[in-house]
Amino acid sequence: MVTGKTQWWKENQRWLVGLFFLAGFLLRLVCLGQIPAGIHQDEAYSGYEAYCLLQTGADSHGYVNPVYFISWGHGMNALYAYLTIPFIAVGGLNVITIRLPQAIIGCLTLPLFYGFLKRIHGRKLALTGLCLLAFNPWHLMLSRWGLEANLVPFFLLLGLYFLMRALQEKECYYIPAFVAFGLTLYCYAIMWLVVPILLVLLLIYAIYYRKVRFSPYLILGVCLMGIIGMPLFLFYLVNNGYLPEIGLPWLSIPQMDSIRESEVSLAHVKENLKYLLHVLIFQRDDMPHNTTPVGIYYYCSIPFLLLGGIKAVCRFVKNIIKRNYEGSDVLVLWAVTAGMVGCMISKVNVNRINCIHLPMIYFTAYGIVLTIRWLRKRETEVSRWPGRVGMTGIIAIYLMSFGLFGYHYVTERPTDFYYGYEDALSYAESRTDGKIGTVMIRYPLVLMHASMLPQEYLPQMDGAKNFDTVGQFGRYVMEPSAEDMEQDMVYVVPKSFEEEYLTDGFETEYDNGYYAVIAAKASS
Numbered sequence: 001m002v003t004g005k006t007q008w009w010k011e012n013q014r015w016l017v018g019l020f021f022l023a024g025f026l027l028r029l030v031c032l033g034q035i036p037a038g039i040h041q042d043e044a045y046s047g048y049e050a051y052c053l054l055q056t057g058a059d060s061h062g063y064v065n066p067v068y069f070i071s072w073g074h075g076m077n078a079l080y081a082y083l084t085i086p087f088i089a090v091g092g093l094n095v096i097t098i099r100l101p102q103a104i105i106g107c108l109t110l111p112l113f114y115g116f117l118k119r120i121h122g123r124k125l126a127l128t129g130l131c132l133l134a135f136n137p138w139h140l141m142l143s144r145w146g147l148e149a150n151l152v153p154f155f156l157l158l159g160l161y162f163l164m165r166a167l168q169e170k171e172c173y174y175i176p177a178f179v180a181f182g183l184t185l186y187c188y189a190i191m192w193l194v195v196p197i198l199l200v201l202l203l204i205y206a207i208y209y210r211k212v213r214f215s216p217y218l219i220l221g222v223c224l225m226g227i228i229g230m231p232l233f234l235f236y237l238v239n240n241g242y243l244p245e246i247g248l249p250w251l252s253i254p255q256m257d258s259i260r261e262s263e264v265s266l267a268h269v270k271e272n273l274k275y276l277l278h279v280l281i282f283q284r285d286d287m288p289h290n291t292t293p294v295g296i297y298y299y300c301s302i303p304f305l306l307l308g309g310i311k312a313v314c315r316f317v318k319n320i321i322k323r324n325y326e327g328s329d330v331l332v333l334w335a336v337t338a339g340m341v342g343c344m345i346s347k348v349n350v351n352r353i354n355c356i357h358l359p360m361i362y363f364t365a366y367g368i369v370l371t372i373r374w375l376r377k378r379e380t381e382v383s384r385w386p387g388r389v390g391m392t393g394i395i396a397i398y399l400m401s402f403g404l405f406g407y408h409y410v411t412e413r414p415t416d417f418y419y420g421y422e423d424a425l426s427y428a429e430s431r432t433d434g435k436i437g438t439v440m441i442r443y444p445l446v447l448m449h450a451s452m453l454p455q456e457y458l459p460q461m462d463g464a465k466n467f468d469t470v471g472q473f474g475r476y477v478m479e480p481s482a483e484d485m486e487q488d489m490v491y492v493v494p495k496s497f498e499e500e501y502l503t504d505g506f507e508t509e510y511d512n513g514y515y516a517v518i519a520a521k522a523s524s
Contacts, residue, residue: 016127021110024134028106028143033096035410036145036289038419043146045071045444047098050084052454060447061465062454063252067186067231071444073466074258079186080148093451098146106143109154110134116161117362119168120327129365135398137405138296138350138357141289145417149188152354156184156194160334164327167206171217178221182228190341192232193264194355198337205333209325257465263346276342276353280360285349289414296350296357298401301364308367309335309360335359368394418442420514421492422449427510428490428517435472437480439493439501443467446476491518 049059049069061070069076080101087097113133118126133139142150162177181199184191206212235253237243246253279285281302283295290296297305316332319325338356342348350357375390413419421441426449428436438446447457457473464470471478480491482500490509493501498508498516510517 013123013127017114017130020127020130020134024110024130025107027134027140028103032099032103032144033094036141036417037413038417039095039098039445040145040147040289040414040417041442041444042076042148043098044418044442044448045076046081046146046148047084047088047093048444048448049076049078050081050088050098051093051448051451053081054085054088055453056455058454060444060454060467061254062458063254064247065250066252066254068235068254070254070256070465073256073468075189075256077148077186077188079183080146080151083151084146093448099144102146102150103143105151105154106139109139109143109157112154112157112161113358113361116157116164117365119161119164120330121366125365125369128368129362132301132361132365132368133358135402136297136361137292137294137409138290139361140405141292141296141409142354145289147351149190149351149354151187152184152191153358155180155187156191156198156334156355157358159184160330163202164330166217167211168327171215174215174217174221175224178225179228182225185229185232188354190264190345190352190355192236193341193344194337197340198334201333201337202330205329208320209323211325254465264341264344265346266344268346269343272343272345272348275348276339276345279348279350279353280356287349287351288416290350292405293408294401294405297360297364298398298405300397300401304367304371305360305364306367307370308363308365311370312363312366331359331362335363418445420512421445423512424492424510424515424517425449428492431509431517431519432488432490435475435477435486435489437477437485437489437491439479439491439497441492443470443473443476443478446478447473450474450476487520489519492516493518 045060049071052058052060053065058064059066059069063070066078068078069081083101084098087100091097091100110130110133114126114130117129139153142153159177159180162173162180166173166177181195184195203212212218231251231253234243234246238245238253238255239259245255275285279296283297283299284291295301312328312332315326316329319329335356338353338359342353342356345352372391372394418441425436425438425441425446429450446452452474460472461467461470467473477489480489482503485491485501485503485506487505491501491506493516495511495514495516498511498518501518502508505520506518507521508516509519
């Protein structure tokens with residue numbers, strides 16, 4: 001017998017799924033170059049590395065197709081820059097082409113997340129999870145700027161999606177699963193811990209439930225992941241003194257001045273756990289670009305997240321005891337792995353632990369489904385108000401939260417995103433053919449703006465790998481002091497530093513409210 005609710009669900013589910021897809025795509029793509037305003041130094045550097053590779057086949061330090069960029073001196077993950085190359089080839093080097101790969105990846109995550117949840121937990125929870133992800137502050141912010149580590153959630157989810165299909169359907173899906181896991185290693189160095197730990201837990205899980213057997217597809221998939229990850233293993237050996245720097249005609253494994261190994265350790269687990277819980281409970285960190293008035297999951301999600309998380313863990317334990325296989329248990333293993341690694345990360349923040357947020361959204365969706373199910377059980381033939389009021393209340397609270405987030409995100413400019421400097425640099429360049437001093441504008445921003453190629457400045461570097469120690473790129477002088485200003489130089493400074501540089505004989509020639517261009521006064 002088909003009830004009215006069941007019939008309505010069957011008739012409207014596809015429309016709802018399509019509506020959430022469309023809304024999610026628009027929220028991630030519209031005004032991509034203007035929101036968030038300005039550009040972050042990390043996305044600028046990743047875009048500039050892609051531009052150098054496109055133009056010269058080498059990165060900003062002159063390495064041919066490196067597996068890991070030296071960039072800031074302590075390294076930068078490479079996959080995002082390689083994905084950005086075709087967009088820059090078509091649209092040039094600008095904010096939109098730098099952000100577009102991540103925006104597209106963010107859009108693709110929506111159907112992938114929906115398909116993953118539907119496979120392991122059914123359509124109703126999948127639709128709830130899709131709705132939460134489509135309007136989620138964390139994922140919207142992640143999708144709208146080109147931080148290389150933001151690729152992690154998609155590629156990790158892609159690997160797990162195909163792995164579940166391999167366990168439940170055809171073993172040929174092992175191949176795309178392990179290829180995705182291999183690519184995940186190039187998204188963010190933290191994945192060098194997450195992927196092995198997660199795969200070991202999944203292997204134990206699959207063997208326990210007799211869901212895995214050694215097949216040619218499994219062996220081939222593991223071999224492909226090993227081949228994909230081998231350059232990073234060699235990178236580790238090179239940067240720990242076991243091998244010399246490797247330079248091939250088609251690939252480079254550079255040796256850096258330092259690598260950030262100290263950020264991951266077991267030395268301060270209790271302190272790191274406090275930071276992790278702060279991110280998950282208070283839904284924020286110390287980064288301005290991760291701060292919203294409603295939290296990264298919405299504060300109204302906390303009771304549902306706790307309910308869903310506790311229920312999922314209890315069900316996981318019950319399934320282990322009764323040897324009852326449920327695919328949704330994989331998300332518990334995912335969350336446990338991310339939590340373990342989070343306790344090893346020094347001063348963990350929203351971006352560093354970006355592998356944990358999709359399981360948190362799943363727990364929230366599960367909690368909402370359980371709550372609505374509980375309310376509907378209290379309905380009677382006479383009164384339908386518990387379910388209807390509960391559903392309406394949940395939707396209303398989330399809509400208000402989304403409105404507050406949207407207003408904040410559109411109107412607020414993150415203080416760690418550089419805004420207005422390009423117009424000021426353009427004016428300075430039109431003002432002089434000589435040197436231009438830049439104050440509080442990181443060098444990748446200048447290199448990106450000028451579209452300068454490495455051969456134009458590498459002869460000045462004298463072998464330096466940490467460019468923070470370099471005082472000049474071409475005609476751009478980094479951080480000139482106010483005490484040593486030269487009459488034949490033009491200076492681009494933030495408004496907050498303007499007065500400091502208005503020494504005798506100098507005046508402001510250009511002011512856009514964010515940066516000023518200061519030059520010597522014209523002689524009368």
